[in-house]
Amino acid sequence: MSPKQQRGAETAQRxxxxxxxxxxxxxxxxxxxQAISAASGVSLGSLYHHFGSADGLAAALYSRCMVALLEAVAAPLVTARTARAGVRAIAAAYLxxxxxxxAAAxxxxxxxxxxxxxxHAETVATAKKPAIEPIFEWARPHVRAGRIVDLPEALLEMLIIGPVAETARRYLAGVPGLDLDEAIRVLPDRIWQSVRVSAEPPPESEPDPEPELSHP
Structure with missing residues (x-):
């Protein structure tokens, strides 16, 4: 990257x-x-140069936040030893x-x-694809092996992400009586029950460490 390109990238991030x-x-x-230009110290002309429009800037910010979320969700799957551990880790990581x-959420x-x-749907989808694909790549072998329900990936995503996304929406909106710590403790296993193939409880010997996920 040339010095000029580097400066441009830094301005866009600012x-x-x-x-x-x-x-x-x-x-x-x-x-x-106007508020963003004032807060950043970057001229309106430069803002439009980098993002084309107010909507272009908003879509770029959404893409950045969503990629960060998806990367956080995918990260614990690297060490998930079972389908149950992975599904639970996805839900807990989202919350x-x-x-x-x-702020990003x-x-x-x-x-x-x-x-x-x-x-800007196409641009957003292009940004999200590399971040969400590792999650599907993790799930596919478990679906083929009959450990996770065989559904179109979009529907499987809704079953796993939908409950925590709605929980997050209500929490961020300040809905009373919604405790995020309790949601992190309770929802992951309930979500696993919705996508596992067998209705039988897992063997007590099944290795499934608690996700090492916490927040201050």
Missing amino acids: LLDAALAVHEEGGSEQFTV TFVAEQP RFIHASSASGYLAA
Whole structure:
């Protein structure tokens, strides 16, 4: 990367950092290019040069946050020794990410009703693919072996991620009575029960260490 390209990449990251901070502080109402330009110290002209539009910047920030989430979810699968351990680790890692990076998680969930995701769907999908593929690659052998239900991957994703994503949405919205620590303790095994093939309880000797996931 040339010095000019390096400076451009640093400017783009500074804009994304500022955009996330602006959204966390003021929500969607304060999420404007003027506020982001002021917070970052980067001119509006440079902002438009790097992202094309306000929607382009928002889509880029969404992609960055989503990739970080997916990478956090995939990370514990490297050491998951069983299908059960892996499914539980995915669910716990999602909720742990929410606890540890609430600003990124809040932006992800706030973006669900936005127009920029549809307008930049192809770009977002391209950014997400390398991050989500390791999760599917981990699951496929377990599906073929009959340990996890054989469903289209999009539906399997909904069964595993859907419950924790909705939990995260409500937690971030401040719904009373929702304890994230309790969700991390309780939901992963319930989600495993929804995707395992056998209705019988697993043998007591099945190696399945508790996911080493926590948050401050």
